[in-house]
Amino acid sequence: ILCVPQKTIRPLCAIRGMHKSAVEVLERPAPEDTVTASFGQFISGVKPQHLSSVVLHRSKRMVLDSIGVGLLGSTTDVFELALQHCQHMYAPDDISSVYGRRGTKLSPTLAAFVNGVAAHSMDFDDTWHPATHPSGAVLPALLALSERMPGNKPSGLDFLLAFNVGIEIQGRLMRFSNEARNIPKKFHPPSVVGTMGSAAACACLLSLNASQCSHALAIAASLSGAPMANAATQSKPLHIGNASRLGLEAAQLASRGLEASPLVLDAVTGVAGFSAFYEDYMPQPLTSPNGETHTFLLEEQDMGFKRFPAHLGMHWVADAAAAVHKFIVGIESNTVSPAQIQDIMLRVPHSKYINRPFPESEHQARHSFQFNACTALLDGEVTVESFSPAALRRPELLSLLSRVSVEHPHDNPANFDRMYGEVEVTLVGGDVLKGRCDTFYGHWRNPLTNESLRKKFRNNAGVVLPPENVEGLIEAVEGLDELEDCTPLLSQLQ
Amino acid sequence: MMLDTLGVGLIGTTTAVFNKAVQYSQCYKSEEKSSVWGKSSLTLPPPYAAFVNGIAVHSMDFDDTWHPATHPSGAVLPALLALAEAMPSQPSGLDLLLAFNVGLEVQGRLLRFSREACDIPKRFHPPSVVGVMGSAAASAKLLGLSPTQCTHALAIAASSAGAPLANTTTQTKPLHIGNAARRGLEAAQLAQMGLEGNPGILDMDCGFGVFYSDYNPTEMTQPSTSGFRWTLEDQGIAVKRFPAHLGMHWVVDAALAARAKLEGRVGNFDPSQIREVTLRVPPSKYINCPFPATEHQARHSFQFNACSALLDNNMMVGSFSEDQIGRPALKELLAKVKVESPEDNHPSFDKMYCEVAIETQQGQSYAARCDTFYGHWRKPLSHEDLLEKFRANASTVLSSEGVEGTIDAIGDLERNRDCASLGSYLKKTVQLNE
Numbered sequence: 001i002l003c004v005p006q007k008t009i010r011p012l013c014a015i016r017g018m019h020k021s022a023v024e025v026l027e028r029p030a031p032e033d034t035v036t037a038s039f040g041q042f043i044s045g046v047k048p049q050h051l052s053s054v055v056l057h058r059s060k061r062m063v064l065d066s067i068g069v070g071l072l073g074s075t076t077d078v079f080e081l082a083l084q085h086c087q088h089m090y091a092p093d094d095i096s097s098v099y100g101r102r103g104t105k106l107s108p109t110l111a112a113f114v115n116g117v118a119a120h121s122m123d124f125d126d127t128w129h130p131a132t133h134p135s136g137a138v139l140p141a142l143l144a145l146s147e148r149m150p151g152n153k154p155s156g157l158d159f160l161l162a163f164n165v166g167i168e169i170q171g172r173l174m175r176f177s178n179e180a181r182n183i184p185k186k187f188h189p190p191s192v193v194g195t196m197g198s199a200a201a202c203a204c205l206l207s208l209n210a211s212q213c214s215h216a217l218a219i220a221a222s223l224s225g226a227p228m229a230n231a232a233t234q235s236k237p238l239h240i241g242n243a244s245r246l247g248l249e250a251a252q253l254a255s256r257g258l259e260a261s262p263l264v265l266d267a268v269t270g271v272a273g274f275s276a277f278y279e280d281y282m283p284q285p286l287t288s289p290n291g292e293t294h295t296f297l298l299e300e301q302d303m304g305f306k307r308f309p310a311h312l313g314m315h316w317v318a319d320a321a322a323a324v325h326k327f328i329v330g331i332e333s334n335t336v337s338p339a340q341i342q343d344i345m346l347r348v349p350h351s352k353y354i355n356r357p358f359p360e361s362e363h364q365a366r367h368s369f370q371f372n373a374c375t376a377l378l379d380g381e382v383t384v385e386s387f388s389p390a391a392l393r394r395p396e397l398l399s400l401l402s403r404v405s406v407e408h409p410h411d412n413p414a415n416f417d418r419m420y421g422e423v424e425v426t427l428v429g430g431d432v433l434k435g436r437c438d439t440f441y442g443h444w445r446n447p448l449t450n451e452s453l454r455k456k457f458r459n460n461a462g463v464v465l466p467p468e469n470v471e472g473l474i475e476a477v478e479g480l481d482e483l484e485d486c487t488p489l490l491s492q493l494q
Numbered sequence: 495m496m497l498d499t500l501g502v503g504l505i506g507t508t509t510a511v512f513n514k515a516v517q518y519s520q521c522y523k524s525e526e527k528s529s530v531w532g533k534s535s536l537t538l539p540p541p542y543a544a545f546v547n548g549i550a551v552h553s554m555d556f557d558d559t560w561h562p563a564t565h566p567s568g569a570v571l572p573a574l575l576a577l578a579e580a581m582p583s584q585p586s587g588l589d590l591l592l593a594f595n596v597g598l599e600v601q602g603r604l605l606r607f608s609r610e611a612c613d614i615p616k617r618f619h620p621p622s623v624v625g626v627m628g629s630a631a632a633s634a635k636l637l638g639l640s641p642t643q644c645t646h647a648l649a650i651a652a653s654s655a656g657a658p659l660a661n662t663t664t665q666t667k668p669l670h671i672g673n674a675a676r677r678g679l680e681a682a683q684l685a686q687m688g689l690e691g692n693p694g695i696l697d698m699d700c701g702f703g704v705f706y707s708d709y710n711p712t713e714m715t716q717p718s719t720s721g722f723r724w725t726l727e728d729q730g731i732a733v734k735r736f737p738a739h740l741g742m743h744w745v746v747d748a749a750l751a752a753r754a755k756l757e758g759r760v761g762n763f764d765p766s767q768i769r770e771v772t773l774r775v776p777p778s779k780y781i782n783c784p785f786p787a788t789e790h791q792a793r794h795s796f797q798f799n800a801c802s803a804l805l806d807n808n809m810m811v812g813s814f815s816e817d818q819i820g821r822p823a824l825k826e827l828l829a830k831v832k833v834e835s836p837e838d839n840h841p842s843f844d845k846m847y848c849e850v851a852i853e854t855q856q857g858q859s860y861a862a863r864c865d866t867f868y869g870h871w872r873k874p875l876s877h878e879d880l881l882e883k884f885r886a887n888a889s890t891v892l893s894s895e896g897v898e899g900t901i902d903a904i905g906d907l908e909r910n911r912d913c914a915s916l917g918s919y920l921k922k923t924v925q926l927n928e
Contacts, residue, residue, distance in 0.1 A: 081687050085680075090524040090539050107522055186704045191653065222622065222661045222670060226653035229701030235650055235691035242654070249518075256514050260666035264658070270779030272617040273660030353700070 036265040038285035039172075040214030043165055043200050044207075048157045050294040051164060056481055058298050059164050061453055062126055064477045065305050066135040067099075067493065068460035069125045072384070073118035074100035075463060078234050082117045082241060086110040096144035100464035102494045108144040109245045109252075112198075115140035116241035120190070122309035122384070123366045124460075125240075129301060129417045129444065130174040130181045130189075131312075137194030137243035138166035138201045145202055145248060147490050154205060156483030164296060166201025166247075169217075170194065171297035172286055173265075177278040183313070183351045183414040184228055191226035191239040192277045198247020199254075206255055218260030220250035221274050232353055232367040302444035304416070305453065308382040310365075313354050314372035315440040316421030317346060321376035323435035324425050329380070336378055338399040340427055346373055347422035349415070350408040358401060362387045373423050374400040384459075465492070495558055496594065497904045498733050498880060499567040500531070500920065501887035502557045505811070506550030507532040508890060511665050515546045515672065528576035532891035534923045540576040541676045541683075544629075547572035548675035552621070552668040554811070555793045556737035556887075561729055561844045561871065562605040562612045562620075563740075569625030569674035570597035570632045575920075577633055577679055578913055585636060587903075587910030595724060597632025600648075601625065602725030603714055604696075608706035614741070614778045614841040615659055622657035622670040623705045629678020630685075637686055642693075649691025651681035652702050663780055663794045730871030732843070733880065736809040738792075741781050742799040743867040744848035745773060749803040751862030752850045759860070765805060765823060767854050771831045773800055774849035776841040785828060789814045800850055801827040811886075889924075896922030 051059075073079055083098065086106055096111030098104040099118050106114065119125050119136030126135050142162055146154055154162075170193040174180040180189070199220035203213040223246040226239045264273040265283050275281035288294075304312060328336050348355075348369050356368035365371045365387050374397055375386045385391060412419055422436045439445045441452075448456070454474060461470045469492040476488040483489070506512055507530070516530065519542040528543035530536040531550060538546065551557050551568035560566050574593055578585050585593075601624040605611045611620070630651035634644040654677040657670045695701040696711050703709035715722045732740060757763050775782075775796050783795035792798045792814050801824055802813050812818065839846055851861035866872045875883070881901065888897045899919035903910065910916070 078689070081684070081689050085684055085687055085689075090522055093521075093523060185700055188653075218661060218664070219666050219669070222619075222657035222666055223673065225656040225704075227695070227698075227701050227704040229692040229695050229698045230649060230653050233649070233690060233692045235653055235689060238650070238689075239653060253514065253518055256518060258511070258514050258665060258669075260664045261660040264660050268660065268779070270616055271660050272658045274658060276617045276656070276658035276660075 034263055034266050035283040035285045036214050036218065036261075036263055037210070038288070039169065039200075039217055039265055040210040040212075042286045042288045043169070043204050043213040044210040045288050046161065046165060046204070046294060047289070048161045050289045051161060052296070052299055054299050055164060055296045056160065058302060059160060059167065060477055060480055061305075061450075062135045062167070062303055063139060063163065063480065064457050064474065065126055065453060066119055066139045067473060067477070068457035069122070070099045070115055070119040070136070070140070071464050071493075072124065072460035073121035073237075074098070076118070076121040078121050078237050079114065079118045082114050082238070086114055096147045097490065097493045099493055104494065108148045109248050111144040111147075112141040112248050113241045113245035115143065116244035117237040120237040120240035122387075123236075123311055124306055124309035127304045127306070127312045127416065128171065129304075131183060131416055132170060132174065132189035132193050133240060134167050134170050134194070134197060134303075136240040137170075137190055137198050137247065138163055141198045141202050141244040141248040142166070142205060143490060143493070145205055146486055153485045153487050153490065156480040156486050156489070158205065159486045159489070160481055162201045162205040164298065165204040166197040167298055168296050169200040170197035171301070173274070176283045177280050179278050179280055181415055181417075183349065183416070186228060187225050187277050188228050188231055188236070188239050190243050192224050194240060194243030195220045195224040195247045195250070196274075198244050199250040200247075202248045202251035203254065206251055208251065208255055212254045214262060215259050216251045216254035218262070218264035219253050219258060220247050221264045222260065223247075223250060225277050228353060232356075232363050234363055236363065302447060304444050305442045305448050305456070307442045307448070307456070309384055309387065310372055310382065311354050311367045312416055313348070313351065313419070313421075314366070314369065314382070315442060316419065316437045317348060317369050317373040317423055318376040318382045319437040319440040320421045320423040320435035321373040322380055323437070324423055324433045325377050325380040327433055328427075338396050341377075341400060341403060342426045342428050343403045343405065344373065344377070344400065344426075345424040346370065346404060346406045347409050347412060347424070348406060349412045349419045351414045355406060357404065359392070362389075362392065365392055369406065369421075370401055370404045371397075374404065377423070377425065495567045495731055496571060496907070497884050497901065498558055499551055499571050500900060500904070501884035502554070503547055503551040503568075503572070504532045504892060504920070505556070505887035505890050506553035506668075509550070509553040511553050511668050512546060512550045515549045515669070519546055526580040528579040529917055529921055531920045532923060534921045540580045541679050543576040544573040544679050545672045545676040547576070548672035549668040552671035554737035555667075555739055556734055557671075559732045559734070559740045559843065560602065563614060563843050564601060564605060564620035564624050565671060566598050566601050566625070566628060566731070568671040569601070569621055569629050569678065570594055572672075573629045573633050573675040573679040574636055575917065577636055579917055581636075584912035584914050587907035587913050587916075589636065590913050591907055593632045593636040595726065596635040597628040599725055600631040601628040602729070604702070607702075607711045608708050610706050610708055612842055612844070614776065614843070617659060618656050618705050619659050619662055619667070619670050621674055623655050625671060625674030626651045626655050626678045626681070627702075629675050630681040631678075633679045633682035634685065637682055639682065639686055643685045645693055646690050647682040647685035649693065649695035650684050650689060651678050652695050653691065654678075654681065655702070656705055659780060663783070663790050665790060667790065730874060732870045733875050733883070735869050735875070735883070737811055737814065738799055738809070739781050739794045740843055741775070741778065741796065741846070742793070743869060744846060744864045745775060745796050745800045745850060746803040746809050747867040748848045748850040748862045748864040749800045750807065751864065752852050752860050753804050753807060755862060756852055756854075756860040759858070763807070765827055767856075768827065768830060768852055769855045770853045771800065771804070771827070772851040772853070773797065773831060773833045774836050774839065774851075775833060776839040776846040777835040778841045782833060784831065785825075786819065789816070789819065792819050796833065796848070797828055797831045801831065804852070891923055892920070893922050893924050896920065
């Protein structure tokens with residue numbers, strides 16, 4: 001068979017031409033039938049009216065929580081380091097705001113970077129199922145990009161649409177493998193799907209066409225993937241910072257015409273695309289909204305918000321230990337002291353990177369079943385302050401830590417949808433108290449109330465912003481879908 | 495290697511992908527400025543200079559290749575030159591050479607941690623895996639970081655490693671090298687500022703091991719001990735003669751030899767007399783492309799390279815232009831190609847071979863086999879041919895002063911007190927206005 005591709009100026013047409021005529025020879029799907037193209041089509045074609053009220057509501061909660069967490073995160077060492085790096089390496093490009101730093105601006109990708117670092121700096125940001133931290137990868141990029149857009153800023157609804165596209169793409173990608181359902185072992189999920197989500201969201205905000213949207217995803221795939229070993233270290237927040245920045249970069253490069261693999265999301269034997277990050281990979285095309293309806297994943301699977309800044313798994317043991325604390329305080333005294341405790345048994349899922357008997361840094365402490373259980377046992381709760389240097393070294397805490405042992409029951413899978421946490425405390429007198437948590441308060445099955453979410457936001461944002469801005473942001477986010485221009489959101493972040 | 499990399503990078507500044515990357519990078523400004531190769535007055539913040547120059551180096555798939563497979567220099571040299579320019583006091587030529595070799599050595603060691611790395615890749619594009627680690631190591635060396643900081647530079651870089659193979663054969667492939675250079679440099683800078691990652695990053699399966707299905711790391715022998723040898727001493731580099739995937743070099747040499755046999759018997763070469771061309775090549779999906787439509791695909795197509803060599807009796811930079819890809823004579827010949835993957839043809843740059851068998855309409859058969867192409871580490875380019883490649887590449891953008899000055903500066907590098915002169919020659923362009 002002779003194939004005669006058209007001689008064209010735009011390489012895209014050459015690819016299409018080749019596919020059309022070479023279909024018989026290569027047995028490849030036509031571009032329109034690929035998973036990759038279906039994603040590009042969705043991102044480009046979805047409209048604000050496709051957002052249901054449930055999705056609007058849930059996503060606004062995510063935006064609020066993410067900003068608050070980012071503002072608080074702007075007080076951390078790792079944030080300061082990342083900011084200095086950007087300012088030393090690059091002149092102050094007076095465009096996009098840095099969370100909580102009045103007058104400090106950076107070029108958009110760098111603002112996305114530092115704000116993303118802030119969002120994840122304390123492990124306080126939202127968590128989804130299958131597991132990732134979706135908002136921190138998407139929101140900073142969108143805020144930075146919005147500030148840079150010349151002339152009129154996007155409307156609140158356009159902003160929310162782009163945000164939801166970024167979340168949706170992450171959710172869809174994670175459903176391409178069974179491996180993604182469990183607590184990860186290899187690649188840190190935000191570094192895999194977060195970059196893709198950021199690219200999708202930015203492509204949407206930039207109104208790229210379907211082909212450019214596909215290329216944005218493909219370019220982003222070459223910027224994805226960081227190993228789990230850096231979780232529980234100071235570098236972990238950079239996974240989200242980089243996801244946000246690099247996704248934005250990918251969209252910008254795509255808008256300038258850079259092209260990449262048109263089959264990046266498809267399963268091609270012998271040549272890995274996005275499949276490189278998973279052992280099992282079964283991609284599905286994304287149906288584009290026809291007419292009025294598209295069911296976003298956020299409608300079917302709500303988000304988890306954290307009540308204290310630690311890995312999600314910690315919330316189960318904290319709630320279980322808090323129940324035991326309450327009981328002890330109720331019957332014996334006003335405080336719990338190590339003298340009363342003989343030993344502590346934790347029944348938790350098996351996951352190496354959150355099993356740390358004696359954490360040595362705040363990063364490790366945020367990833368330690370033992371630390372969080374003992375803190376909640378002593379104090380009745382875990383808070384932001386529980387991870388301060390002084391708190392990490394408390395003698396009462398260290399004393400309790402040495403009495404902890406851990407079991408991994410077979411019925412306790414390493415999966416945020418099905419795990420539980422049990423804390424069994426044997427008192428010196430011989431009494432055995434047991435607390436169990438199947439669903440912590442803040443989990444998607446038991447969501448934080450709006451009041452609780454606002455309270456968390458006020459506590460966080462209030463550390464760096466004046467009260468007018470704090471309340472102004474709450475108002476702007478809660479009314480985001482009605483704002484004709486999202487400037488009120490952008491202007492109060494610092 | 496440095497000379498070849500510079501030449502390849504200079505010609506690479508004429509490509510579309512390079513131009514897109516420069517336009518993109520110009521939205522960043524900084525007080526520290528590093529040069530863009532082949533541009534007399536364009537500077538960028540150091541990480542972005544590393545980015546665009548790295549892209550230039552890999553833009554045409556013309557850069558060096560090692561075994562186990564990666565393109566080691568393009569990930570390291572752009573980062574080092576960008577960094578050197580921005581340092582308050584310029585490093586000496588010997589410092590630069592040392593840092594460069596550190597960057598190579600680290601890549602070579604990491605590639606030996608898995609058997610998977612020895613074969614033509616299927617999952618992650620190797621420069622994106624080991625290249626960023628090499629860049630981080632080299633940059634850390636040039637910056638004079640402490641051992642702990644160097645370790646953290648590697649850990650931070652690991653979180654920037656790994657791009658999927660599917661983007662090779664596209665316009666994005668060069669960014670794998672550009673990003674390796676840039677992000678390795680960044681990792682070293684962040685480590686210098688005190689950022690920490692996992693100090694066990696190379697030891698753990700969930701660390702650097704995530705990029706391989708079999709992973710067995712071993713400790714590095716220290717240079718002070720008597721057992722130390724640089725990997726580059728025991729394993730040489732392949733330098734390409736034309737800008738295409740390394741595998742193409744075997745099939746081209748075989749095709750040229752087969753054509754010579756036919757011409758020797760028949761007296762001339764007439765493509766219409768060919769009934770069928772059979773290629774016997776190692777199995778590798780991403781370089782098996784029967785009808786490439788873009789230059790990127792053409793550089794990754796056994797079929798295209800064999801036919802192009804048969805028609806032109808040569809392979810050059812210009813062989814991959816849109817006109818050449820679209821010629822009717824080529825397409826006619828492509829339609830006559832059959833590809834086989836014999837079981838004994840292992841997809842490894844150390845072991846593969848290519849055979850080209852031409853069958854004529856008269857039923858005569860002319861076949862040739864290439865086990866080691868000219869330019870492979872087993873049959874390295876002569877110094878004259880290496881210089882000829884450099885001159886041909888560099889003179890597309892540099893004046894003859896720039897071309898010869900660079901050759902001299904590299905030739906004498908270990909004796910240069912500072913490497914600023916090298917940088918200045920890379921900016922002596924043919925036209926001063928761009």
